[in-house]
Amino acid sequence: MSDINFKDVLLKPIFKGNPVTVLVLGICSSLAVTVQMKGACVMALSVIVVTGLSSFVASILRNTIPNRIRIIVQLVVVSLMVILVDQFLKAYAYSVSKTLSVYVGLIITNCIVMGRIEAFALGNKPIPSLLDGLANGAGYGLILVVVAFFREILGSGTLFGMRIIPESFYAAGYMDNGLIILPPMALILLGIIVWIQRSIQKDLQEK
Amino acid sequence: MNTNGNTYTVIYSTVLVVLVAAILAFVSMSLQNKQNENVKLETITKLLSAASQSDGSFTIGEDTDVLGLYAGKIVEAFYVDGNGKKVRDMNTGKENVNSIEVSTTADLKKQNDLIKQIENGQTDKLSSMELPVYVFDINGKTVTVIPCYGAGLWGPIWGYLAIDADGRTIDGAVFDHKGETPGLGAKIVEKSFCDEFLGKTLNVTGETVFAVVKATAVTEPEHSVDAISGATITSQALGKSINLWAKYYMPYLSEAAEANAEVPAVQDNIAAEPAEGTGTAVQTVGTNINEEE
Numbered sequence A: 001m002s003d004i005n006f007k008d009v010l011l012k013p014i015f016k017g018n019p020v021t022v023l024v025l026g027i028c029s030s031l032a033v034t035v036q037m038k039g040a041c042v043m044a045l046s047v048i049v050v051t052g053l054s055s056f057v058a059s060i061l062r063n064t065i066p067n068r069i070r071i072i073v074q075l076v077v078v079s080l081m082v083i084l085v086d087q088f089l090k091a092y093a094y095s096v097s098k099t100l101s102v103y104v105g106l107i108i109t110n111c112i113v114m115g116r117i118e119a120f121a122l123g124n125k126p127i128p129s130l131l132d133g134l135a136n137g138a139g140y141g142l143i144l145v146v147v148a149f150f151r152e153i154l155g156s157g158t159l160f161g162m163r164i165i166p167e168s169f170y171a172a173g174y175m176d177n178g179l180i181i182l183p184p185m186a187l188i189l190l191g192i193i194v195w196i197q198r199s200i201q202k203d204l205q206e207k
Numbered sequence B: 001m002n003t004n005g006n007t008y009t010v011i012y013s014t015v016l017v018v019l020v021a022a023i024l025a026f027v028s029m030s031l032q033n034k035q036n037e038n039v040k041l042e043t044i045t046k047l048l049s050a051a052s053q054s055d056g057s058f059t060i061g062e063d064t065d066v067l068g069l070y071a072g073k074i075v076e077a078f079y080v081d082g083n084g085k086k087v088r089d090m091n092t093g094k095e096n097v098n099s100i101e102v103s104t105t106a107d108l109k110k111q112n113d114l115i116k117q118i119e120n121g122q123t124d125k126l127s128s129m130e131l132p133v134y135v136f137d138i139n140g141k142t143v144t145v146i147p148c149y150g151a152g153l154w155g156p157i158w159g160y161l162a163i164d165a166d167g168r169t170i171d172g173a174v175f176d177h178k179g180e181t182p183g184l185g186a187k188i189v190e191k192s193f194c195d196e197f198l199g200k201t202l203n204v205t206g207e208t209v210f211a212v213v214k215a216t217a218v219t220e221p222e223h224s225v226d227a228i229s230g231a232t233i234t235s236q237a238l239g240k241s242i243n244l245w246a247k248y249y250m251p252y253l254s255e256a257a258e259a260n261a262e263v264p265a266v267q268d269n270i271a272a273e274p275a276e277g278t279g280t281a282v283q284t285v286g287t288n289i290n291e292e293e
Helices: A007-013 A027-032 A037-061 A066-092 A094-100 A102-109 A110-121 A125-154 A165-169 A185-200 B006-052 B066-073 B105-119 B122-129 B185-189 B192-196 B232-261 B263-278 B282-291
Strands: B075-082 B086-089 B131-138 B141-151 B156-163 B171-175 B211-213 B225-226
Touching: A007 A125, A027 A102, A027 A125, A027 A185, A037 A066, A037 A094, A037 A102, A037 A110, A037 A125, A037 B131, A037 B185, A066 A102, A066 A185, A066 B006, A094 A102, A094 B006, A102 A110, A125 A185, B006 B066, B006 B105, B006 B131, B006 B141, B006 B156, B066 B075, B066 B131, B075 B232, B086 B131, B105 B122, B105 B131, B105 B141, B105 B156, B105 B171, B105 B232, B131 B232, B141 B171, B141 B232, B156 B232, B171 B185, B171 B192, B185 B232, B211 B232
Parallel strands: B211 B225
Antiparallel strands: B075 B086, B075 B131, B131 B141, B141 B156, B156 B171
């Protein structure tokens, strides 16, 4: 346990072991909240905070948790963090929390959070666990932001709500792609990202 | 220490849950005011944008002082029951903008539940309704803003209609929703859709007060707008909730419209009354007006 490579802990989940594209976790919410950049960024931040803090707290408690109710204890810790984030968003970023609606609450069911606690935090010291949680949240957030970038610019012609595609394009007959706003297209975009990643990282390809 | 024993497990889970509950209760209580403030601000913003939609002399941005604007534009705000009778006044914030009182979506939901009960035959509930009415003075023009609320495809949808002094012409419309499909049902919040309502009228006498239907099914163009293609259920739900709510506002709206139509006559009376004691000059003014009419 003592030979943890901090650089590895931090960087692996961002690309090589990305929770969304390699472990294929957290797909549901990444389809739902990636219509606009603003929502995706806030969601990414929320997940980073939740995964980081939950892993940290779970790791502090790891030697005291009764093994039989291990999962329940993890769930309580995760829901505590999620509700805190939700409450703070409602108080200080009301309009964003409205667009994210139920998906902030559904971070509880995001497999990345529980997965990392179970796989990493319960066997490691608090600081590496915190970093592992943050990095996994960031890996998820990165994919979210990339997908949202394409969906917002192709689907609405805007970025962060600001018009990017000039009005003259619309006058010339250009139209926003309505299909890309719907979840199936997010799945296709996600598929393309997985494809690109696997063609770069040959070791991920199944024989 | 044996962390697998029953006693330990029970004590551990109890302590953990109590601790977590305490943290959550504390955070919830300390953020409650701020959250309610947000909900109120949002409602006020919606009310103002509905009231000012056809006027367009001011726009509401993120840094607008909506509380001050509301207090400046509101004339009166009160609740009416299903018979059109005034129940009680709301604080309009003329003295202190922080005490402005509005009816939030949670309150609208309660009224919507009442409406459902009344629709199911419990007509005695009519007098226990508390429907909010906001009367604004937008640059000299009086508009009455009334809300509507209903179930959309995925969650509640609600909106605010600004009605002219005649009690039927729509002067502005703003809608919102909890979680309609982005790009389809969620389009009800867009200005291009809301603008369609401008100048349309509520059908005071007909079966259907207002309809949101597809262009080919329009029978009364002055009492309906085009539905959003691809969002049939949201559009229908919106039409239904406007219809239902407008029906319960009708007693108040028609009474208010009558009162507004009588306003010139009322002014005559005021002018004539003191004239009896003070002299004939005023009286002649009063009669002149009557003759002109």
